[in-house]
Amino acid sequence: MGTKIKAKYEGLCKICGEEWSVGEDIFYQKEPKAICRDKECFDGQGGTFTPFKGGQTTLSGGYYGKTPIITKLPDVEVSDEVKKITEYWDQFFLVAHHKTKSIYPSEDVTGDRFGQIRSKMMDQLMSLIQMVKE
Numbered sequence: 001m002g003t004k005i006k007a008k009y010e011g012l013c014k015i016c017g018e019e020w021s022v023g024e025d026i027f028y029q030k031e032p033k034a035i036c037r038d039k040e041c042f043d044g045q046g047g048t049f050t051p052f053k054g055g056q057t058t059l060s061g062g063y064y065g066k067t068p069i070i071t072k073l074p075d076v077e078v079s080d081e082v083k084k085i086t087e088y089w090d091q092f093f094l095v096a097h098h099k100t101k102s103i104y105p106s107e108d109v110t111g112d113r114f115g116q117i118r119s120k121m122m123d124q125l126m127s128l129i130q131m132v133k134e
């Protein structure tokens with residue numbers, strides 16, 4: 001079973017000639033030996049790599065962490081209006097973050113439960129602003 005590791009040394013694949021430098025992600029497998037930066041070449045050397053394994057389990061038993069999310073970003077220009085909204089979003093995020101922290105001081109800031117409370121708080125703040133505006 002191969003893994004994806006950060007290269008500790010500079011290397012060169014003997015098969016395809018692909019080069020990698022220190023700190024780059026490469027595919028590595030001990031038995032049978034396979035190493036390359038290129039996934040296809042690594043597979044060709046008899047390597048196996050399943051990106052879904054080795055993730056973390058959440059408190060509720062869910063699975064997250066290593067599941068790749070592929071996002072295709074649209075190639076568009078961002079208007080000033082949207083930039084303004086993004087600025088608001090940042091402000092809401094900041095307020096929600098501090099608010100969550102003060103209400104749940106023992107909650108781990110890096111934990112996913114904190115993130116859930118914070119995002120809920122953001123939703124509430126955004127609906128509150130609608131009320132204030134009307």
Ligand SMILES: [Zn+2]
Nearest residue numbers: 013016036041
């Ligand atoms: Zn190679």
